[in-house]
Amino acid sequence: xxxxxxxxxxxxxxxxxxxxxxxxxxxxxxxxxxxxxxxxxxxxxxxxxxxxxxxxxxxxxxxxxxxxxxxxxxxxxxxxxxxxxxxxxxxxxxxxxxxxxxxxxxxxxxxxxxxxxxxxxxxxxxxxxxxxxxxxxxxxxxxxxxxxxxxxxxxxxxxxxxxxxxxxxxxxxxxxxxxxxxxxxxxxxxxxxxxxxxxxxxxxxxxxxxxxxxxxxxxxxxxxxxxxxxxxxxxxxxxxxxxxxxxxxxxxxxxxxxxxxxxxxxxxxxxxx
Numbered sequence: 001x002x003x004x005x006x007x008x009x010x011x012x013x014x015x016x017x018x019x020x021x022x023x024x025x026x027x028x029x030x031x032x033x034x035x036x037x038x039x040x041x042x043x044x045x046x047x048x049x050x051x052x053x054x055x056x057x058x059x060x061x062x063x064x065x066x067x068x069x070x071x072x073x074x075x076x077x078x079x080x081x082x083x084x085x086x087x088x089x090x091x092x093x094x095x096x097x098x099x100x101x102x103x104x105x106x107x108x109x110x111x112x113x114x115x116x117x118x119x120x121x122x123x124x125x126x127x128x129x130x131x132x133x134x135x136x137x138x139x140x141x142x143x144x145x146x147x148x149x150x151x152x153x154x155x156x157x158x159x160x161x162x163x164x165x166x167x168x169x170x171x172x173x174x175x176x177x178x179x180x181x182x183x184x185x186x187x188x189x190x191x192x193x194x195x196x197x198x199x200x201x202x203x204x205x206x207x208x209x210x211x212x213x214x215x216x217x218x219x220x221x222x223x224x225x226x227x228x229x230x231x232x233x234x235x236x237x238x239x240x241x242x243x244x245x246x247x248x249x250x251x252x253x254x255x256x257x258x259x260x261x262x263x264x265x266x267x268x269x270x271x272x273x
Contacts, residue, residue: 025165075208078122101147141237
């Protein structure tokens with residue numbers, strides 16, 4: 001089981017959730033499994049406000065953060081994992097079945113516990129999308145990898161999916177359960193990007209730092225006119241995924257930021273001459 005310190009570093013992020021009952025069910029699941037940090041990204045406040053007054057897990061909802069964007073919601077996290085029912089989407093991320101994803105999440109939470117690395121240990125975020133559309137490609141671009149809950153396939157149902165509140169409960173159970181329990185041994189859905197070996201960095205980069213690096217790289221691409229010549233390769237989600245695949249740790253980030261700032265300064269100086 002996870003320690004109280006590790007549980008305190010898990011964030012559940014609900015993106016564009018529309019049903020107050022689902023928000024309430026997610027909060028109840030968090031309360032039942034010992035989690036406290038709920039973050040809600042929504043364009044409107046009505047579902048969240050209704051949920052606050054309608055369910056039992058009042059402490060979780062009372063302390064929930066309302067964020068303007070996914071970037072804001074995961075800024076202090078070093079591992080961001082999105083959830084998806086897959087369907088016919090063209091995923092640009094590594095996709096793992098939940099039983100295989102949970103050990104990675106636990107490994108990130110175990111990082112530095114009881115040592116001098118604990119101060120650098122970041123949070124882990126689990127992203128859940130809208131009941132109707134799930135997470136968009138832009139929202140998924142903030143994720144390190146994706147997980148899916150394996151479900152029974154039916155001939156008359158093209159894309160089986162799980163209720164939002166249920167999905168949160170199932171994912172949190174798998175995260176907090178005793179890791180010595182037997183694995184479900186699920187097989188990833190066909191057509192998905194296969195899992196790769198996960199290397200644990202000494203000091204992981206936060207999502208906020210990765211977003212700053214993404215923005216600076218975007219400025220360099222604008223200054224070199226790469227975005228004009230190759231617009232199909234230059235949207236923000238693609239650049240964000242590119243930066244994520246670099247697998248930098250916290251010591252690499254300031255070096256890359258310095259390189260990009262110097263490049264940008266040189267480009268702008270040349271244009272001014």
